[in-house]
Amino acid sequence: MKMNCICSAAVFFTASLVLGGGEIRLSEYKSARQPTPPVVIENPNFESGMSGWRGWKNSTTSFQVVDGAGVNGTRALFYERKDGHLYSSYNVCSTRLPLKKGATYNISVMVRCENVKGKDPQGATFCLEARKIVNGKPVYHAKGSLHPKGIMGTSDWKTLEIRNYKMPEDADQVSAGLYLRNGDTGKVWWDELRVTPVDAQWHVWCPTAPMGIASPGAKLEFHFADDSKSVMKYAPAGKLYAFVKLGSQEFSAPIRNDRAEIRLPASFPAGKYTAEVYALDTANKKILNHVTLPLTVSKTGAAIDSHGRIVCDGKPFLPIGIYPYHTSKQELALLKNLGFNTILPYNSLSMGFSAPPKNYTTSPKGWERAREVFRWCAENEMKIIFSLKDLYPMAGKWAVSSRFGENSPEKIAAKAAEVYRNEPALLAWYTCDELPKQMIPELRQRRELLNAVDPLHPVYAVCAIGYTTDALRPFGSTADVIGPDSYPIHADFNVHKLEKVLASSAETGRPFWPVLQSMNWHRYRPDLKNADSFRFPTASEFRTMILLAAAHNAKGFLFFAAAPLVQPDPKLDGDTKENLETVRSGLAMIKSLEPFVLSDMPPAELKVKNLEGRTRAWRFQDGKGNSRLVFVSFDKGSNQAEISLDGKWKSLYGKTRGEAGKLIFQAAGPDSDLLENME
Numbered sequence: 001m002k003m004n005c006i007c008s009a010a011v012f013f014t015a016s017l018v019l020g021g022g023e024i025r026l027s028e029y030k031s032a033r034q035p036t037p038p039v040v041i042e043n044p045n046f047e048s049g050m051s052g053w054r055g056w057k058n059s060t061t062s063f064q065v066v067d068g069a070g071v072n073g074t075r076a077l078f079y080e081r082k083d084g085h086l087y088s089s090y091n092v093c094s095t096r097l098p099l100k101k102g103a104t105y106n107i108s109v110m111v112r113c114e115n116v117k118g119k120d121p122q123g124a125t126f127c128l129e130a131r132k133i134v135n136g137k138p139v140y141h142a143k144g145s146l147h148p149k150g151i152m153g154t155s156d157w158k159t160l161e162i163r164n165y166k167m168p169e170d171a172d173q174v175s176a177g178l179y180l181r182n183g184d185t186g187k188v189w190w191d192e193l194r195v196t197p198v199d200a201q202w203h204v205w206c207p208t209a210p211m212g213i214a215s216p217g218a219k220l221e222f223h224f225a226d227d228s229k230s231v232m233k234y235a236p237a238g239k240l241y242a243f244v245k246l247g248s249q250e251f252s253a254p255i256r257n258d259r260a261e262i263r264l265p266a267s268f269p270a271g272k273y274t275a276e277v278y279a280l281d282t283a284n285k286k287i288l289n290h291v292t293l294p295l296t297v298s299k300t301g302a303a304i305d306s307h308g309r310i311v312c313d314g315k316p317f318l319p320i321g322i323y324p325y326h327t328s329k330q331e332l333a334l335l336k337n338l339g340f341n342t343i344l345p346y347n348s349l350s351m352g353f354s355a356p357p358k359n360y361t362t363s364p365k366g367w368e369r370a371r372e373v374f375r376w377c378a379e380n381e382m383k384i385i386f387s388l389k390d391l392y393p394m395a396g397k398w399a400v401s402s403r404f405g406e407n408s409p410e411k412i413a414a415k416a417a418e419v420y421r422n423e424p425a426l427l428a429w430y431t432c433d434e435l436p437k438q439m440i441p442e443l444r445q446r447r448e449l450l451n452a453v454d455p456l457h458p459v460y461a462v463c464a465i466g467y468t469t470d471a472l473r474p475f476g477s478t479a480d481v482i483g484p485d486s487y488p489i490h491a492d493f494n495v496h497k498l499e500k501v502l503a504s505s506a507e508t509g510r511p512f513w514p515v516l517q518s519m520n521w522h523r524y525r526p527d528l529k530n531a532d533s534f535r536f537p538t539a540s541e542f543r544t545m546i547l548l549a550a551a552h553n554a555k556g557f558l559f560f561a562a563a564p565l566v567q568p569d570p571k572l573d574g575d576t577k578e579n580l581e582t583v584r585s586g587l588a589m590i591k592s593l594e595p596f597v598l599s600d601m602p603p604a605e606l607k608v609k610n611l612e613g614r615t616r617a618w619r620f621q622d623g624k625g626n627s628r629l630v631f632v633s634f635d636k637g638s639n640q641a642e643i644s645l646d647g648k649w650k651s652l653y654g655k656t657r658g659e660a661g662k663l664i665f666q667a668a669g670p671d672s673d674l675l676e677n678m679e
Contacts, residue, residue: 024243024252024282032286036103036197042095044193046075052095053077059091063178069189071110071157076191077178084118084185094129094177097195099167102227104200107176108161110192114154118184121397125150126160126178126190130171143468144168146438149399150181157191160393164198164441166227202226202289203440204277205477207509210304211458212451213296217266220244222277223509224258224289228437228471231258234288235281245276246295255279259509270297294448296455304458304480308511308555309598310427312383316598319427319513319556320590321385324566327351327373331566332382338565338580339587341382344430344558345373348387349403349416366404367419374423383427385460385558386420388413391431391446394439413446414453421454429454432461432478434485437469443478451480462515465501472501476508483558485515491533493541495548495634495670502552513556516545518583519564523572536564536574542586543653544672547630550593551618553602557590559583589674596620596628603630606643613639615665629675631656631665640666648678 042052046065055063063079070076083089099105113124130144146162167174178190203225206214214220222242224231232240232255242260244251247269251262272294279289309316321342322335335343345351350360352369353376360366377384390400391409406412413431420426429450432443447459458480463472465484472484486501488494505512522534537545546557564573565580573579590597603618606629613635620628629649633639642664649656649663655673656665665673 024241024280026243026278026287029278029280029285029287032281032284032288033199035199036100036105038197039098039105039195041097041193041195045070045191046077049075053093054095055093056091059089060086061089061091063091063093066189070191074191076112076189078187078189079178079180080187081180081185084183087182090179090182092127092177092179094175095193097128097174097176099174099195101167101169101171104164104166104198106161106163106194106196106198107165108159108192108194108196109176109178109190110157111151111160112155112157112189112191113151114187116152116154116180116184116186116188118181118186120181120183121149121152122147122181123150123152123184124180124186124188126176126193128162128165128174128176130168130174132170133172138173141168141171143436143470144171144174146394146436147396148393149396149401152184162394162438164200165438166200201291201441202231202279203444203474203477204289204291204293205444205509206275206293206295207476208306209295209302210511211302211455211480212294212448213298213302213455214264215299215301216264216268216270216297219261219263221259221261221509223473223476224255224260224279225474225476228469228474231255231279231288234279235286236283239281239283240288241280241282243278243280245278247271247273264297268297270299272296294452302458302480303456304511307600307602308553310458310481310511310555312427317383317427318590318594318598319383319385319558320587321383321513321556321558322518322562322565323515323558323560324562326567327353329353329376331562332373332376332380334566335562336380336382338584339591342385342427342556342558343377343382343562344385344387346387346389346433348384348430349390349400349412360404361402362405364405367415370420371423374420374425377425378423382425384423384425385428385430386416386426387430387433388416388446388450389430389433389435392435392439392442394435394442395433410446410449414449417450417453421456426457428458428460428481430460430462432463432475434462434464434468437474440474440478443475447478447480460513465504471507472504473507476510479510481556482508482510482512483515484512485560487517487519487521487560488545489517489535489537489541490521491530491535492636493537493544493670495544495632498545498548499634502549502554506552511555513558514549514554515558515560516542516549518542518559519561520573523564523569526572536579537582539582539585540653540671542582543589543674544632544670546586546590547672547674548632550590550597550620551603551605551616551630551632555597593620593628593674595622595624595626599623606645608641608643611640611642613637613641615639615641615667617641617643617665627677629656629663629673629677631667631673631675633665633667633669633671636669638666638668639671640664649675650678651675
């Protein structure tokens with residue numbers, strides 16, 4: 001719904017704004033937010049021994065409080081494990097945290113260790129584990145539980161922290177656990193557990209200013225979310241307003257459907273600004289929320305255009321990408337031959353063809369090694385989405401905190417952007433690989449950092465509905481391009497699940513490049529009892545995933561993963577020759593649709609008469625008079641649908657026939673068809 005700025009040019013420079021016969025004077029508004037009260041933890045420094053703490057009774061190892069071993073020569077909790085291969089010696093010492101549902105906290109603990117080593121690189125650490133009470137018993141709450149990477153080797157006191165942890169509304173309890181990861185050995189001391197309340201902000205982002213860049217005269221549409229929920233309930237109907245201060249100018253607009261729209265004057269001066277965005281209850285004169293967003297006003301615009309396309313060398317570009325890990329020239333050549341034009345190497349920071357440096361942490365020469373892959377890709381007309389996904393403590397066992405002479409995740413990210421931003425093969429920065437929604441504030445800060453250092457390349461984030469989040473919408477603040485991932489084929493094809501994920505992506509207002517399945521789950525979950533029934537997508541399933549994503553207006557396509565294609569294992573992946581041909585033909589179809597996917601005209605859904613099952617249809621246009629039709633069927637069993645449509649059409653996959661001004665699509669189970677217009 002379009003929302004017009006209610007400011008007139010005459011009041012752009014004033015401190016009060018016309019509002020339906022009244023005025024907004026921010027000085028008359030008071031904050032409606034109540035600060036979260038301090039958290040009192042029982043015995044956070046172990047000065048009362050083990051009071052309030054408990055370990056596992058059935059473990060062969062135990063925790064003890066040691067005098068004089070703490071940060072300031074006071075007490076500390078001590079644990080030693082010598083037999084990491086025995087699960088019976090694994091132990092966790094925990095305490096209940098009196099957190100408020102829906103409130104946000106920073107939680108930290110001091111850790112010191114000696115000779116910690118073993119198979120789990122997360123080492124000496126702590127965790128938060130949430131639970132909900134079901135039938136009187138506590139049940140583990142996966143989305144409310146976090147396990148940051150800890151410390152290996154020998155180290156003096158360091159702070160481990162979980163930032164912006166929001167206690168789930170549906171959790172009943174949260175505990176902090178101190179432990180040495182299973183499989184590791186060594187000595188560990190803990191001290192000073194701290195819980196600090198944080199005044200949580202709403203998620204606010206401006207998708208019409210991609211990469212934080214807007215042109216004079218541009219429409220700015222601000223999106224609002226309270227976690228993954230709507231903000232419309234916070235004020236009486238029609239009384240929820242956005243108030244935006246940008247430089248010396250002020251704007252206001254009603255918030256409708258969680259969105260507010262203003263428009264910059266055509267004469268708005270170029271420059272870098274900090275937009276102060278307030279959400280107001282104008283009925284009660286309350287400030288409901290206040291956030292700041294960096295915004296650059298520039299006539300040159302951003303690399304993401306108004307249609308959501310990424311522009312390279314002055315032309316829209318369609319990414320067709322895949323996740324490789326090993327980046328040998330032979331593997332890259334095979335991927336290029338299959339039809340990929342983009343790679344997203346998980347190991348971007350350590351990629352290269354020559355021998356790696358002996359020490360990734362300290363050797364500054366490591367920055368140059370990745371240029372070998374950049375050069376190869378530039379010479380072979382391929383692009384790189386450069387992965388910085390591990391630069392967070394919450395990135396699990398792969399977390400990176402120092403690299404090539406830089407000693408913090410923020411410094412590594414900024415240095416990477418500075419070093420590689422002028423590489424011709426660089427397409428985007430990858431900052432999130434299914435990270436939990438508690439990290440949204442940190443992910444937003446990382447996007448803003450990269451946008452500032454490299455304003456020419458967007459930030460790309462992949463989020464997993466049902467795994468780490470229940471909605472993609474609040475992740476709109478974390479990236480310039482969203483990447484929903486869905487791998488719906490185990491033994492059957494759950495196309496309904498894929499549709500839900502794609503639809504959720506559109507709610508962010510961001511362009512999206514979905515990550516689709518090009519693997520057999522057997523490779524990644526061989527431990528499951530039914531793993532032998534898993535399989536690689538068939539040609540029709542691979543085609544259907546692509547066409548459904550295109551119908552939802554995807555502006556790029558990525559696939560997980562390269563290993564089954566470049567290092568196939570028939571026992572885990574299935575028939576190699578068949579899999580390669582499935583991918584090759586699917587990518588050729590994407591390439592044939594490029595003029596339609598990159599058209600100024602979005603896909604238009606057509607009215608379908610379903611005779612059996614459920615089928616949807618869309619029409620694509622390239623702006624030059626050419627059209628394509630896409631049919632997708634969703635249900636198991638028989639699907640049959642018809643539409644009335646003039647013209648001559650050619651079915652490319654044999655699922656559709658024409659009869660007297662009608663097109664009749666028919667398929668057994670989830671399937672699809674693509675039709676060309678013949679006029």
